[in-house]
Every structure is written in structure tokens, then in C-alpha cells.
Amino acid sequence: MADTMDLYFKHLNKTRLLTAEEEVTLSQRIEAGDQAARCKMIESNMRLAVSIAKRYAKSGAQLEDLIQESNVGLIKAVDRFDWRRGFKFSTYASWWIKQAVRRHVNESASDIKVPPHTLAHAYRINCFVRDYEDEFGERPSDAEIAAMVGISEDSVKEVLVSCGLRNLTSLDAHIGDADGKSVSETVADENSFNVEAELDRVKVLAAIKASLESLTPREEQVLRLRFGVHEVDREKFIVNNSDKE
Amino acid sequence: MSMPKGHKSQFGYSTISELPGGRGFREISEHMTASGFKMNHSNARNILMSGLTKIAREVCSVYGEGVSEERLKQITNDPRFQSGVYDMLVEKGNT
Numbered sequence: 045m046a047d048t049m050d051l052y053f054k055h056l057n058k059t060r061l062l063t064a065e066e067e068v069t070l071s072q073r074i075e076a077g078d079q080a081a082r083c084k085m086i087e088s089n090m091r092l093a094v095s096i097a098k099r100y101a102k103s104g105a106q107l108e109d110l111i112q113e114s115n116v117g118l119i120k121a122v123d124r125f126d127w128r129r130g131f132k133f134s135t136y137a138s139w140w141i142k143q144a145v146r147r148h149v150n151e152s153a154s155d156i157k158v159p160p161h162t163l164a165h166a167y168r169i170n171c172f173v174r175d176y177e178d179e180f181g182e183r184p185s186d187a188e189i190a191a192m193v194g195i196s197e198d199s200v201k202e203v204l205v206s207c208g209l210r211n212l213t214s215l216d217a218h219i220g221d222a223d224g225k226s227v228s229e230t231v232a233d234e235n236s237f238n239v240e241a242e243l244d245r246v247k248v249l250a251a252i253k254a255s256l257e258s259l260t261p262r263e264e265q266v267l268r269l270r271f272g273v274h275e276v277d278r279e280k281f282i283v284n285n286s287d288k289e
Numbered sequence: 290m291s292m293p294k295g296h297k298s299q300f301g302y303s304t305i306s307e308l309p310g311g312r313g314f315r316e317i318s319e320h321m322t323a324s325g326f327k328m329n330h331s332n333a334r335n336i337l338m339s340g341l342t343k344i345a346r347e348v349c350s351v352y353g354e355g356v357s358e359e360r361l362k363q364i365t366n367d368p369r370f371q372s373g374v375y376d377m378l379v380e381k382g383n384t
Contacts, residue, residue, distance in 0.1 A: 247351055252377045255347035262326060263340035269317045270337050271371075272310025273378040 049108065053094070062088045064132060071127035085122050085133070086115075092134050093118045096141045103149045110145055117144030156209050166207040168193050169200065304368075308375065341365040344374055 062070065062085075073081035097110035121137035150163055158166075172192050176184040190197045215228035259267070267273075305311030312320070314330035314337075321328050328336070345364040349356040356364075364370050 248348060249377075251347045251351040252344060252374075255344040256377060258343055258347075259340050262321075263336055263343070265324075266317055266321065266333055266336045267340050267374070268378060269312050269320055270305065270314075271375045271378055272305070272308050272312060273375065 052111075056091050056094060059087055059090065061091070062133070067133045068127045071125055071133075074122065074125075082122060086119055089118055089122075089133065089137060090115065092137060093141050096138060097145055100145050100149055103153070105149050105152045109148065109152070113144045113148040114141045117141035120144070154209075154212070155214060156206075156212065158206050158209075162203055162206050165193060165195060165199070165203045169203060338365055341371065341374060345370065 067085070070081045070085045074085060093114035094111055097107065097114040100110050101107050103110075117140040118137055121133070121140035124140070125133055125136055147160060150160065151157060169189055172189060173184060176182075176188070184192075186197045186200045190200045193200065195203075213227055215226065215231070217227050218224045219227060219230065256264070305313060314333040317333040317337075318328050318330045321333065342361055342365050345361050346356065349361070349364070
């Protein structure tokens with residue numbers, strides 16, 4: 045995969061950046077339905093897509109996937125670019141590219157999909173909570189958050205629950221590389237039967253029982269009296285004592 | 290004999306305050322004397338410690354621990370050990 049990426053980057057380095065005039069000319073041709081111009085516009089701006097994708101490389105998503113998504117955003121920008129507004133294409137395209145990459149990062153961050161608008165609310169809530177805690181030293185109430193963000197209290201609760209669920213980890217997820225152990229293999233089963241501990245326990249119990257049997261009736265009676273446990277039958281005890289004496 | 294000056298028990302002391310029906314050494318000696326085995330409170334304590342030492346020695350042998358008499362004394366005085374013996378006596382009494 046690394047070789048393929050190297051080839052891809054080498055190919056990108058060979059493409060020349062467009063001037064503002066060339067962008068306008070190509071956009072006019074694209075409007076007229078020229079597919080070659082569209083391809084030229086896309087290929088000439090792929091370096092921009094890669095540079096934006098690389099900024100999200102630490103998000104946990106694969107760089108190849110990020111580049112793929114940013115290219116999708118780039119294509120969308122090429123199709124929607126309006127050269128009459130007078131802006132550079134890169135200014136317009138970077139928004140579409142970022143939007144595509146962010147959406148991919150959000151979707152791949154967790155197995156549980158959370159709608160983008162909920163994530164936007166979560167972002168605003170987190171910012172507000174952080175500022176509030178810095179200023180007042182305590183967490184704001186849900187009512188305060190709702191008033192600040194402009195959504196209902198119930199929605200605040202739902203947003204927080206939804207975003208909390210995104211941090212769940214699948215028990216089948218691998219730790220480290222794909223050949224590593226799964227999470228489920230590292231979680232201790234508290235109800236499992238520990239053979240070694242049970243053998244130890246049985247062994248000790250047997251030893252203690254044997255030692256209890258080795259006590260003289262007098263010792264056992266004193267122990268029982270001391271601990272207040274089921275006293276030995278008095279007649280039996282006296283008989284045993286008389287036997288000993 | 291009083292405890293050595295500055296002595297501090299690591300795990301506390303064994304008492305009968307938390308044992309329902311547990312008896313002090315004077316009560317034990319009175320009960321045993323009435324049962325036909327004359328003894329005073331000091332004898333009662335010595336007999337108790339003797340019994341506990343037997344159990345402790347057996348348990349230590351299971352774990353393969355080389356035990357000195359000093360170590361055995363520490364174990365028998367340990368309230369955690371005595372609590373374990375109490376559980377065993379309860380279990381034995383129920384079977």
C-alpha cells in the first residue's frame with residue numbers, strides 16, 4: 045500500500061497548479077459540458093485535497109480513505125464552482141473537501157452513527173461546558189446548556205447520550221494490529237471458575253478440617269466457647285474427657 | 290505480662306465483641322470448670338492458643354511455608370486467621 049501511495053504522490057507532484065485565469069477558462073469549459081476540462085480541474089487540485097486529508101491523519105482514519113473522501117469533496121466542489129463570483133477555486137473547494145473529510149472521520153470514529161447535526165450540537169455543548177467550567181468552576185445545568193445552545197433540555201440529554209455511545213468499543217475489536225488479541229479476550233470474567241484458586245481452597249479446607257479433627261475435645265470446646273459456635277454436646281464432651289483422663 | 294513498649298499490632302487485635310455468643314476467658318474457664326475440667330482464665334487462653342497453633346501449623350504446611358514458632362505465634366494472634374477458624378468451626382458445626 046505504501047508503494048501505491050508513493051506512486052500516487054509522485055504523480056501528484058508532476059501536476060502543475062493552475063493560475064486564476066486557467067481556473068476560470070476551465071470552469072467555463074466545464075459549464076459547457078467538457079469532461080476533459082473537468083478532469084484537468086480535478087487532477088490539478090488533488091494536491092490540495094491531499095494536504096487537507098493529511099491534517100486529519102491523526103483522527104484514527106486511514107490516510108488512504110481520507111484522501112479518497114477529500115477527492116470526493118473536491119469533485120463536488122468542481123461541479124459546483126461558480127467562476128463568476130471571482131474567488132480562487134482553492135478557497136471554495138477547501139470547504140467542500142473539509143466537509144467530506146470531517147464527515148468520514150465522524151462516521152468512522154465509531155460503529156454507532158450519530159447524525160452530523162447532533163455532532164454539531166455536541167461540539168457547541170462541549171465548548172460551552174468547558175468555558176463555563178473555566179469561569180465558574182462547576183458544570184452548567186442542562187437548562188443552562190439548552191438556553192445557550194438553543195435546543196430543548198431533552199435534546200441536550202439526547203445529544204450527550206448519543207455522543208457518549210460513540211466511545212463504546214466492540215468486544216470483537218482487535219488490540220493493536222489485526223492479528224492481536226480482541227478486547228473480549230482481555231476482559232476478565234468475574235463469574236468464571238478459577239481452577240487453581242478452587243484447588244487451593246479445597247486443599248486448605250481439607251487441611252483445616254484435618255487440623256480440627258486433631259484438636260483434643262478440650263481444645264475444641266474452648267475454641268467453640270471462645271467463638272460462640274455450636275457447642276459440643278456436654279455429655280459427649282465429659283465422656284471424652286474422662287476417657288482421656 | 291504487658292505488651293512490649295511501642296508495640297503496634299499490624300492487623301488489630303482479636304476480640305469477641307463482634308462474635309455473637311463469643312465468650313471471654315473467664316467465662317470459658319467457669320464453663321469448663323463446671324463441665325468437670327478445672328481451669329482458670331489463663332489456662333483457657335493457653336488452651337485456645339494451643340488449638341489455634343495446631344491449625345496454623347497445618348495450614349502453613351499446605352502452603353509449604355517454613356514456620357518458626359515466632360511466626361506461628363504471629364499467625365495465631367492475627368484476627369484474620371481467627372476469623373477464618375471461626376468460619377470453619379461454623380461450617381463444621383453445620384455438617
